[in-house]
Amino acid sequence: MPEPVSSAAPPAAPAQAEIAIEVSGLTKSFGDRVVVRDLSMQVKRGSIYGFLGPNGSGKTTTIRMLCGLLTPDSGTGTCLGFDILTESDKIKRRVGYMTQRFSLYQDLSVRENLEFVARLYAVPHPRDAARDMIRRLGLVGREGQLAGELSGGWKQRLALGACTLPGPELLLLDEPTAGVDPKARRDFWTQIHDLAAEGLTVLVSTHYMDEAERCHEIAYIAYGNLLVHGTVEAVIAKSKLTTYTVTGPDLHHLAVALAGKPGVDMVAPFGTSLHISGRDLAALEASIAPYRNQRGLIWQHGAPSLEDVFIELMGRTPDNFQ
Amino acid sequence: MSAAQTDRRDRAASGVLWRTWAMLVKEFIQLRRDRVSLAMIVVLPVMQLLLFGYAINTTPHHMPAAVLLQEDTDLGRSVVKAMENTAFFDFIYLVKTEDEFDDLLQSGKVLFGVEIPRGFERGVRRGDQPAILVAADATDPVAASSALAALAQLAQTALAHDLNAGEPAVPPFEVRTHARYNPAASSRLNIVPGLVGAILTMTMLIFTALSVTREVERGTMESLLSMPITPVEIMLGKIIPYVMVGFVQASLIVGIGVTLFGVPILGNLFLLAGLSTLFIGANLAIGYTFSTIAQNQLQALQMSMMFFLPNILLSGFMFPFAGMPRWAQWVGECLPLTHYIRIVRAILLKGSTLHNMRYDAVGLVVLMLIAMTIAVSRFRRTLD
Ligand SMILES: Nc1ncnc2c1ncn2[C@@H]1O[C@H](COP(=O)(O)OP(=O)(O)OP(=O)(O)O)[C@@H](O)[C@H]1O
Ligand SMILES: [Mg+2]
Numbered sequence: 001m002p003e004p005v006s007s008a009a010p011p012a013a014p015a016q017a018e019i020a021i022e023v024s025g026l027t028k029s030f031g032d033r034v035v036v037r038d039l040s041m042q043v044k045r046g047s048i049y050g051f052l053g054p055n056g057s058g059k060t061t062t063i064r065m066l067c068g069l070l071t072p073d074s075g076t077g078t079c080l081g082f083d084i085l086t087e088s089d090k091i092k093r094r095v096g097y098m099t100q101r102f103s104l105y106q107d108l109s110v111r112e113n114l115e116f117v118a119r120l121y122a123v124p125h126p127r128d129a130a131r132d133m134i135r136r137l138g139l140v141g142r143e144g145q146l147a148g149e150l151s152g153g154w155k156q157r158l159a160l161g162a163c164t165l166p167g168p169e170l171l172l173l174d175e176p177t178a179g180v181d182p183k184a185r186r187d188f189w190t191q192i193h194d195l196a197a198e199g200l201t202v203l204v205s206t207h208y209m210d211e212a213e214r215c216h217e218i219a220y221i222a223y224g225n226l227l228v229h230g231t232v233e234a235v236i237a238k239s240k241l242t243t244y245t246v247t248g249p250d251l252h253h254l255a256v257a258l259a260g261k262p263g264v265d266m267v268a269p270f271g272t273s274l275h276i277s278g279r280d281l282a283a284l285e286a287s288i289a290p291y292r293n294q295r296g297l298i299w300q301h302g303a304p305s306l307e308d309v310f311i312e313l314m315g316r317t318p319d320n321f322q
Numbered sequence: 323m324s325a326a327q328t329d330r331r332d333r334a335a336s337g338v339l340w341r342t343w344a345m346l347v348k349e350f351i352q353l354r355r356d357r358v359s360l361a362m363i364v365v366l367p368v369m370q371l372l373l374f375g376y377a378i379n380t381t382p383h384h385m386p387a388a389v390l391l392q393e394d395t396d397l398g399r400s401v402v403k404a405m406e407n408t409a410f411f412d413f414i415y416l417v418k419t420e421d422e423f424d425d426l427l428q429s430g431k432v433l434f435g436v437e438i439p440r441g442f443e444r445g446v447r448r449g450d451q452p453a454i455l456v457a458a459d460a461t462d463p464v465a466a467s468s469a470l471a472a473l474a475q476l477a478q479t480a481l482a483h484d485l486n487a488g489e490p491a492v493p494p495f496e497v498r499t500h501a502r503y504n505p506a507a508s509s510r511l512n513i514v515p516g517l518v519g520a521i522l523t524m525t526m527l528i529f530t531a532l533s534v535t536r537e538v539e540r541g542t543m544e545s546l547l548s549m550p551i552t553p554v555e556i557m558l559g560k561i562i563p564y565v566m567v568g569f570v571q572a573s574l575i576v577g578i579g580v581t582l583f584g585v586p587i588l589g590n591l592f593l594l595a596g597l598s599t600l601f602i603g604a605n606l607a608i609g610y611t612f613s614t615i616a617q618n619q620l621q622a623l624q625m626s627m628m629f630f631l632p633n634i635l636l637s638g639f640m641f642p643f644a645g646m647p648r649w650a651q652w653v654g655e656c657l658p659l660t661h662y663i664r665i666v667r668a669i670l671l672k673g674s675t676l677h678n679m680r681y682d683a684v685g686l687v688v689l690m691l692i693a694m695t696i697a698v699s700r701f702r703r704t705l706d
Contacts, residue, residue, distance in 0.1 A: 064705060067548050068548075068704070069544065069547055069548055069704055069705050070704055070705055070706055071704055071706055089550060089552075092548060092549060092550040093550040095548070097545070097548040099541070099544045099545055099548075101541045101544075102541070103540075103541045103542050103543075103544050103545035104542065104545065105348065105352065105542055106540065107351075107352050107355045107356070108348065108351055108352065108355075112348070112351055115347075116344055116347070116348045117549070119340055119341070119343060119344030119347070120340075120341050120344045120345075120549050120550065120551055121549070121550065122336065122337050122340040122341070126344075146355075
């Protein structure tokens with residue numbers, strides 16, 4: 001079976017060669033709060049899979065279940081061909097997990113942290129491996145600095161370096177670019193794409209739309225339920241959303257007037273423009289008709305952006321946890 | 323990803339060593355960075371040893387005492403003089419009435435009161451063995467005990483000169499002490515070996531008790547658990563560095579004990595080192611167990627203290643083991659310190675061999691294995 005992206009990696013289990021993660025019916029609750037409900041997903045090998053959703057929607061919990069840090073209450077699945085319930089030891093050897101909260105040793109230096117990881121994974125010549133990684137991260141000259149003293153963005157980069165160092169087959173990245181500057185974020189994503197091109201699978205959670213658009217596939221999870229998944233285009237298409245972009249004076253007034261009108265599912269200001277979206281095209285057009293010819297307003301009918309889709313999704317799903 | 327690399331991931335045998343080594347190196351670096359803990363490793367034993375050695379358990383001398391002379395005779399004064407010569411007592415009050423005498427003891431102005439009864443000299447000369455009453459302030463039994471022990475000798479020797487009678491067959495008078503509570507007198511010789519065990523118990527417990535909870539509190543546990551390391555490897559990696567720390571401490575205490583307090587080393591030091599490793603291992607495993615149970619570092623510390631207290635009280639360190647009630651002795655047998663104190667005292671002071679100490683050595687091994695088993699089984703491999 002040919003690998004879609006990479007030919008470098010021989011498949012671990014031939015039957016599942018092109019699937020890195022496959023889970024179905026994953027459920028997890030803490031106490032009586034169901035945090036992840038009946039979640040099923042599939043991630044292809046060598047692809048970058050974006051995981052989106054509002055705060056507290058269960059992204060971190062799902063990722064933890066994938067790498068064996070949490071035991072699901074029910075559901076089954078495989079990760080790299082290994083059962084997530086019974087073979088977490090084998091999964092751990094092949095997965096790099098970057099936690100949402102910085103979890104390297106603050107009182108160890110950059111180099112010591114990397115050497116620690118290298119030794120844990122029995123990487124041959126841990127010192128050399130750490131030195132290579134320091135060079136690749138652009139941390140030369142700072143290798144002796146304590147990890148706890150690095151700035152937030154550098155901590156993120158170090159953490160990414162640490163989890164890619166052992167040469168994993170799957171990366172689970174939980175909001176890896178939170179607090180990282182735009183340039184470093186771009187470098188970071190270039191690096192992720194390079195890794196994916198080599199055959200590495202990446203599951204990454206993020207709150208940034210531009211990052212979501214750089215993923216091969218995305219999934220949107222809200223309050224424990226996986227609502228949509230697919231390529232960015234597919235997700236936008238599935239939303240059946242129509243968006244009007246309005247520019248002109250006194251948009252605030254217009255936003256207040258339109259909010260809650262029939263057919264108007266979302267009104268959101270974007271810089272100097274206003275995005276008005278709805279799923280019911282006829283109702284939406286009826287509602288905006290009185291304002292269409294208002295002086296100074298320029299209306300544009302366009303495809304919704306991913307952000308429109310997500311904000312609309314977020315508004316639609318009740319937060320049953322608060 | 324080469325096939326060789328995948329093999330490497332699943333190869334178990336050398337992996338255990340690598341991962342344990344990784345953990346061990348990490349712990350060492352963290353310890354080295356933690357200046358305060360590092361200082362404590364040295365300061366704690368030295369400070370405790372000096373405190374115990376010089377202040378707390380040094381046989382007290384020149385304790386304030388009062389004498390109630392019911393008769394003013396040469397013999398009575400000789401007895402008081404002889405008592406003063408033991409250097410245990412300083413007779414700072416000479417009183418004439420029982421009321422004054424009682425008040426001095428009651429108020430704590432004196433720790434001892436000696437009463438020479440009326441007709442004492444006549445009684446001695448007639449061979450009636452009259453009694454000298456010694457009232458000791460029982461609130462400080464440790465202070466009292468050695469002084470009272472010295473008094474027992476007094477009757478035999480003090481008056482030999484006055485009575486010019488060589489060694490009398492029966493003591494010429496009796497010393498009747500009024501101390502209700504009187505544990506065996508501990509000398510420095512006894513205290514230093516005990517202290518080796520007590521200090522090791524305290525530091526070893528605390529170091530490992532904090533080790534796992536610290537990782538949980540700092541969030542590093544999430545990362546650690548996602549990596550391919552097993553609970554046994556984590557435990558060994560965390561325990562081994564502190565075995566060495568324990569050795570440093572033990573050597574320090576024994577070294578100071580020998581040079582400052584003249585503690586003899588009659589037995590084999592290698593045997594002591596070997597058995598000390600068992601003891602250190604047992605305490606580290608117990609501390610580690612606490613740290614797998616506790617939710618945070620404070621709880622872990624409290625658990626260590628809860629365990630430390632019975633160790634100090636019931637191991638024979640503070641109070642003679644033989645004098646404890648049966649149930650307390652049974653509890654004591656379950657504490658590593660009890661066995662270790664016997665071992666150290668026996669090896670240092672009595673020159674005992676492993677054959678002599680086999681029961682206590684086995685005791686240490688059993689306690690260590692029990693603690694390690696609990697620790698590994700209690701270790702949570704997930705974040706649930
Ligand atoms: N150990 C835990 N015990 C109890 N509740 C938990 C635990 N971990 C997570 N939760 C709850 O589960 C829900 C989902 O949390 P999770 O961390 O998975 O969200 P998330 O999607 O990662 O959010 P964010 O975007 O803020 O990182 C939250 O309501 C959280 O309070
Ligand atoms: Mg999260």
